[in-house]
Amino acid sequence: MIQFLLNRELRTEHALDPNVTVLNYLREHVGKTGTKEGCASGDCGACTVVVGELIGERVRYRTLNSCLTFVSSLHGKQLITVEDLKHEGKLHSVQQAMVDCHGSQCGFCTPGFIMSLFALQKNQAASGASGYDKGATLEALAGNLCRCTGYRPIIDAAEQACCQKQPDQFDAFESDTVAQLKAITPRETAELNSGDKRCLVPLTVADLADLYTANPEARLLAGGTDLALEVTQFHRELPVMIYVGHIEDMKRIEVTDSAIEIGAAAALSDCYAALSHEYPDFGELLHRFASLQIRNQGTLGGNIGNASPIGDAPPLLIALGAQIALRQGNNRRILPLQEYFLDYKVTARQEAEFIEKIIVPRKQANQAFRAYKVSKRLDDDISAVCAAFSLTLVDGVVSEARIAFGGMAAIPKRASACEAALVGSAWYPGVIERACEALSEDFTPLSDFRASKEYRLLTAQNLLRKFFLEQQSPEIETRVTAYA
Structure with a gap:
């Protein structure tokens, strides 16, 4: 029952x-x-x-x-x-805003938009915020598609609903x-x-x-x-x-001195604060992870457990050296995430074994982390290529490198040859080009309707170049000039 x-x-x-x-x-x-x-x-x-x-x-x-x-x-x-939403014959303020701003034409998508606006209005009030936050509105509506209105009147309705909120029956x-x-x-x-x-x-x-x-x-x-x-x-x-959504221990997120421990049943929306605070690029990627509706429901454990080669989170977690805690009956084991994925949709999980939590190391001194997602559209889309770079630079030399990609193989995978080309080398353009060449040893991507194999490999190489350029600083540039 x-x-x-x-x-x-x-x-x-x-x-x-x-x-x-x-x-x-x-x-x-x-x-x-x-x-x-x-x-x-x-x-x-x-x-x-x-x-x-x-x-x-x-x-x-x-x-x-x-x-x-x-x-x-x-x-x-x-x-x-x-x-x-309608109460005692009167439209709710979000419904009235859609009417006033002409936010509906054919009307098929309108109920979904209204419910997203309702939650937006409620959450804004709960947070104590006032006025209109366009960024929050765009995030709330990114998972609602409309073929008729062009969105402008719907965004106008959101502004009216948020700025002119009235007490309702739910209050x-x-x-x-x-x-x-x-x-x-x-x-x-x-x-x-x-x-x-x-x-x-x-x-x-x-x-x-x-x-x-x-x-x-x-x-x-x-x-x-x-x-x-x-x-x-x-x-x-x-x-x-x-x-598993009622198991509180599997929804808990705990930040210790050494790690962020995330229960496998924690919603992606709940993971955002801890991950974005430690790794801002992880937070940026979560903003592009499907839609708010999906993030409110989907979990980090599920994104790992389904073993998709184009899941957004696994490449980032692998690059960060994340581990997963697995449980089978009364037995527990800790496994590096990169060892969990064996082949397309094949994992190291044993019968009746489940992911209990994900353990993400906290950021270390001199560690640089970036993540990039390439997809056909910005919001609510699946990756063609997802890349994550975690490097430690000491005196202009790469002392540690963890690089992982999604969409480049049958599993989320580390770029071991690329890493080997970087570790121990000075951080300068010539090394980056050798590392880009090494990516062709690490991956033989497939062509599909999202991207061709040539596009994927070139994109992966260009993302490494992009990462290099973003890590440049006057101090580093002075050092690498001597190596060049």
């Missing part, structure tokens, strides 16, 4: 198919058809809903793609749809909502079982380890932004899932 709030209505589900997405639940089981299906892959944002989750004594609102969210992940939370009923959410806070392992399919919802790492050992065929569900595609795009059924 799982329980959640549909706005303020308590919903209890005993025998629902756990493969049912929130989108299909709303449209087919509840009759709320305001939420639209545009792509069923998390790209267009037409299906955007808002999920409220209890954080202390307040409700935190986040946008999600309902087409990629299984109903079981709503356990203990609040689901808000576009139908819930008025917040204390009641908090009480309702407290009443349905999960206190033991839950299960959604339709007979032939089931989803288990443990609350502790130990329970997860036991359940996974007993059900090694189960698919682990965290954000589900990749796993759900098997259902929505490939029309497969997942007989057994284990949802």
